[in-house]
Amino acid sequence: MRRTLWIFVSAALAIFAYAQSASGAVSRQYMVENYSASLTLNFEHRRINGTEMIRVRANRGSINELELDADEIVVDSVLVGKKAQRFSQSVDPETGKGRIRIQLNRPLNRDRRLTLQVTFKGSPAKGLQFFDDQAYTVYNTSHWLVVNHDPSNLATLTLSLNVPSDMVVIANGDNVASKSTSDRLVSEWKEKRAIPDFVFGFAVGRFVQRNAAADKTELRYFGTHHSAAQIERIFHSTPKVLQLFSDKSGVSYPSKTYSQILANGNPQQELGDFTLLPNDYGDLLLKQPDEEWLLAHELAHQWWGIGVACRTWSDFWLNEGVATFMADVFLGEQYGPARYAHEIEIARNMYNGLKVSGMDHPLCYTEWKSEKDAGGRLPYFKGALVLHLLKKQLGEEIFWKGFRAYTRQYWGKTATSRDFQLTMEKAARTNLGGFFDRWVYR
Ligand SMILES: [Zn+2]
Numbered sequence: 001m002r003r004t005l006w007i008f009v010s011a012a013l014a015i016f017a018y019a020q021s022a023s024g025a026v027s028r029q030y031m032v033e034n035y036s037a038s039l040t041l042n043f044e045h046r047r048i049n050g051t052e053m054i055r056v057r058a059n060r061g062s063i064n065e066l067e068l069d070a071d072e073i074v075v076d077s078v079l080v081g082k083k084a085q086r087f088s089q090s091v092d093p094e095t096g097k098g099r100i101r102i103q104l105n106r107p108l109n110r111d112r113r114l115t116l117q118v119t120f121k122g123s124p125a126k127g128l129q130f131f132d133d134q135a136y137t138v139y140n141t142s143h144w145l146v147v148n149h150d151p152s153n154l155a156t157l158t159l160s161l162n163v164p165s166d167m168v169v170i171a172n173g174d175n176v177a178s179k180s181t182s183d184r185l186v187s188e189w190k191e192k193r194a195i196p197d198f199v200f201g202f203a204v205g206r207f208v209q210r211n212a213a214a215d216k217t218e219l220r221y222f223g224t225h226h227s228a229a230q231i232e233r234i235f236h237s238t239p240k241v242l243q244l245f246s247d248k249s250g251v252s253y254p255s256k257t258y259s260q261i262l263a264n265g266n267p268q269q270e271l272g273d274f275t276l277l278p279n280d281y282g283d284l285l286l287k288q289p290d291e292e293w294l295l296a297h298e299l300a301h302q303w304w305g306i307g308v309a310c311r312t313w314s315d316f317w318l319n320e321g322v323a324t325f326m327a328d329v330f331l332g333e334q335y336g337p338a339r340y341a342h343e344i345e346i347a348r349n350m351y352n353g354l355k356v357s358g359m360d361h362p363l364c365y366t367e368w369k370s371e372k373d374a375g376g377r378l379p380y381f382k383g384a385l386v387l388h389l390l391k392k393q394l395g396e397e398i399f400w401k402g403f404r405a406y407t408r409q410y411w412g413k414t415a416t417s418r419d420f421q422l423t424m425e426k427a428a429r430t431n432l433g434g435f436f437d438r439w440v441y442r
Pocket residue numbers: 297298301319320323
C-alpha cells in the first residue's frame with residue numbers, strides 16, 4: 001500500500017537533487033525588495049520573452065557591481081533609468097550555475113535603492129515545462145527570471161503573463177487584472193508577501209476548475225486529465241489539512257486563495273499560494289483516498305518553507321523536515337495513532353538506510369558547497385524523525401506550544417536551527433542543548 005506513495009516521494013527527491021546541483025553559496029551585499037516582471041509565453045516555439053524591474057537595496061558598502069542569477073536566460077539589455085549598464089553573463093565552472101554581472105554606472109551606497117530594468121529571452125529546458133495544453137514553472141526560478149537566488153532574500157513579486165486566450169493562469173498572490181484579445185490573455189498577479197524566489201512560479205493551461213472553501217480561504221482545484229467531479233474528489237481532504245495546520249501553527253492560512261494543480265509530467269512543488277502535483281497522483285487519490293501524504297506535505301510548506309523560510313540551505317530541514325513531519329501528523333489525526341506511528345517508522349527506516357550508506361550528517365549542515373549537498377533525503381526524514389523525538393521528550397502540550405511560538409515569531413521572516421532551539425527551550429523552560437547537539441548539530 002505504501003509502495004505506490006514512495007514512487008512519488010523518490011521521484012520528488014530525485015528532481016530535488018537534480019535541481020539543486022545548479023546553485024552555490026551566495027553572499028551578496030544587497031537584497032532584492034521587489035520584482036515586477038512581464039512574461040510572454042510562446043507555446044509554438046516553447047520560448048519566453050520578458051522584461052523585469054528589479055528593485056535592489058544595498059546592505060553595505062559602496063557597490064559598483066551587482067551579481068544576480070540567470071540560467072538559460074539570454075539578457076538583451078540592462079537599464080537604470082534610461083541609461084544602459086554594462087553586463088556580462090557567465091556560468092560558474094564549479095557549480096554550473098549561470099550568473100549575470102552588472103557594472104553600475106554609479107556606485108550604490110548603503111541603504112540606497114536602485115531599480116534595474118532587464119529585458120531577456122530564453123527557451124528554458126529546466127525551470128519551465130511546456131506541453132501543448134499547459135506550461136508551468138519548476139525548480140528553479142533563475143531559469144525564467146533574473147533573481148537573487150538566496151533563500152534569505154525575501155521579496156514581493158508582480159507578474160504579468162501573456163498567454164493564449166483559452167488558457168487559465170495561476171500564479172503567486174492575487175489575480176489583480178486580466179485583459180484579453182481574440183487570441184491572447186494578459187493576466188497580472190501580485191504577491192504582497194515577501195517570499196523566497198524559489199517559490200515564485202505560475203501554471204497556465206486549458207484546465208478545468210472546481211472551487212471549495214476552508215474557513216476564509218478559497219480553494220481552487222485544477223486539472224486537464226480528470227473531470228471536474230473527479231478533481232473535487234481528489235482534493236476533498238484539503239480543507240481538513242488546511243484547518244489542522246492553522247490550528248497547530250497558531251497562524252491562519254495567509255492568503256485569500258490556495259490552488260492545487262494536477263499537471264503533466266511529475267511536478268511536486270510548493271509555490272507561494274499554490275502547489276503543482278502530477279496527474280498520476282490524482283489517479284492514486286481516486287483509488288486510495290487515504291494517500292494524502294504528498295498533498296499535506298506540499299500544503300504544509302505554505303507555513304514552513306514559505307511563511308517561515310529557512311535562512312540558508314544549511315537549515316533546509318526547517319522547510320522539508322517540518323513539512324514531512326506535519327504530513328505525518330495530519331495522517332495521524334485523520335486515521336489514528338497507528339497511522340502516525342507507521343509514518344514515523346517510514347521516516348526512521350529511511351534515516352537508518354542513509355546511515356548504513358554512510359550518508360548521515362548533521363541536520364544543521366554547514367559543509368555544503370552547492371544546494372545539492374544540503375538537499376537529498378536527509379532533511380526530510382531525519383528532520384521528521386527528530387521532530388517526533390522532540391515531541392516525545394517534551395510531551396504533546398509543551399511541544400505544540402513551542403512549535404506555535406516558533407511559527408508565530410518567525411512568520412514572514414527566515415529562521416535558523418538555533419532560532420528553533422531557543423523558541424522550544426523557552427516554551428519548555430529547559431535547556432535542550434543536549435538534544436540539539438545530538439540530533440541537529442552533530
Ligand atoms: Zn517539500
